[in-house]
Amino acid sequence: MTSSPPLQITLQVPAKINPQLRVGPPRQDGYHDITLAYQAISLYDILTISQNPHGPTMNVSGMDSDRVPHDQRNLVIKAAALLGAHLGVKPHLHFELVKSIPSEAGLGGGSADAAAALVGCNILWDSKLSADELMTLGAHLGEDVPFFIIGMMAIGLGHKQPLIRLETSGYKWTWVLAVPRRGLSTKAVFQEFDKVSDIEKVYLNRRKECLETPWGTTSPESLLSALVNDLEVPSTKMLPDISLALQLGKTAGAQASLMCGSGSTCAFLARDGDHAKHLKNSIQKEGIFREVVIASGPVEGVKVL
Numbered sequence: 001m002t003s004s005p006p007l008q009i010t011l012q013v014p015a016k017i018n019p020q021l022r023v024g025p026p027r028q029d030g031y032h033d034i035t036l037a038y039q040a041i042s043l044y045d046i047l048t049i050s051q052n053p054h055g056p057t058m059n060v061s062g063m064d065s066d067r068v069p070h071d072q073r074n075l076v077i078k079a080a081a082l083l084g085a086h087l088g089v090k091p092h093l094h095f096e097l098v099k100s101i102p103s104e105a106g107l108g109g110g111s112a113d114a115a116a117a118l119v120g121c122n123i124l125w126d127s128k129l130s131a132d133e134l135m136t137l138g139a140h141l142g143e144d145v146p147f148f149i150i151g152m153m154a155i156g157l158g159h160k161q162p163l164i165r166l167e168t169s170g171y172k173w174t175w176v177l178a179v180p181r182r183g184l185s186t187k188a189v190f191q192e193f194d195k196v197s198d199i200e201k202v203y204l205n206r207r208k209e210c211l212e213t214p215w216g217t218t219s220p221e222s223l224l225s226a227l228v229n230d231l232e233v234p235s236t237k238m239l240p241d242i243s244l245a246l247q248l249g250k251t252a253g254a255q256a257s258l259m260c261g262s263g264s265t266c267a268f269l270a271r272d273g274d275h276a277k278h279l280k281n282s283i284q285k286e287g288i289f290r291e292v293v294i295a296s297g298p299v300e301g302v303k304v305l
C-alpha cells in the first residue's frame with residue numbers, strides 16, 4: 001500500500017560557512033570564476049508549508065524578518081513557483097518561515113530557504129524528483145541553493161557546475177559568528193573586488209589548492225592556514241567594521257578569524273564548546289555586533305522535522 005503525501009510539512013535548513021573562498025577575474029558575462037569550500041552549520045531556519053487554495057501566501061518571523069521580502073520576491077515563493085512550473089502544478093500553498101539565519105550576512109539564508117521550499121514542495125506534491133534533479137533546478141535560483149539540499153561539506157565551482165561532495169570523517173568545527181550591524185550586498189562586494197584586485201595569474205593555483213585540501217577528513221587545527229576568503233579585502237573596504245571584528249576575534253584567542261561569504265558576518269574558530277563560550281562572551285562585550293552566536297559543522301542539509 002502506498003501512503004498519500006502529507007497536507008503539511010515542516011523542514012529545517014542550516015546556514016553555511018565558506019572555509020575557503022577563491023575568486024578569479026571577471027568573465028565576459030560579468031560573472032566571476034569562483035572556487036569555494038562549503039560547510040553547513042547548526043544555525044537553522046524553519047519552514048512550514050501547508051495547503052492554501054488562495055496561495056502562494058507567506059508569513060516571515062524571527063531574525064531580520066523586517067529585512068526580508070514577505071511576497072513573491074522571497075526566494076521561498078520563487079522556488080515553489082519554479083518547481084510548480086517544472087511540474088505543471090500551481091503553488092496553492094502557505095509558507096510559514098521562522099528565520100534564525102541573519103540576512104545579508106554571507107550565511108546563505110535566502111538560498112537555504114529556497115532549498116527547503118524545493119524539498120518540501122517535492123514531498124507535498126509527491127513529485128519524487130531526486131536530490132540531483134532538485135539541485136539542478138535550485139541552481140537557477142542562486143549559486144548556493146544546491147549545497148543546502150545536501151549539506152555537510154562540498155566544493156563549489158560556480159556557474160551552475162555540479163557540486164563536488166566531500167567525504168567527512170567526524171571532525172567537528174566549532175564557530176562563533178559575529179554579525180555586524182550593517183549587511184553587505186553580494187553584487188556590490190564583487191564590484192569592489194574588481195577595483196582592488198588583479199588576480200588573473202594566481203587564481204588557477206588557488207583553485208587547485210582548494211580542490212586538493214582534505215577539508216572533511218583532517219582536523220580543523222591542521223587547516224588553519226587554508227581558511228582564506230578573497231572577498232575580505234573589498235568587503236573590508238566597504239565596511240571597515242569587518243577588519244575590526246576580525247582583529248577582535250584574534251585578540252580574544254580565536255584559532256582563526258574569517259569573513260563569511262561576501263560578508264558581513266565574521267566567523268571565529270574555537271577549540272571546543274567551552275572555548276567558544278569564552279570567545280562569544282569576550283566578543284559580545286564589545287557591543288559592536290547585532291548578533292553573536294555559536295554554531296558547529298558540518299551538519300546535514302534540509303531535513304524534514
Ligand code: ATP
Nearest residue numbers: 068074075103104105106107108109110113186261
Ligand atoms: P549570500 O551569502 O548567498 O549572498 P546572504 O546570506 O548574504 O546571501 P541573504 O540573507 O540570503 O544574504 O539575503 C540576500 C537577499 O535576498 C536579501 O536582499 C533578501 O532581501 C533577499 N531574500 C529573498 N528571500 C529571502 C529569504 N527567504 N531569506 C533571506 N533573504 C531573502
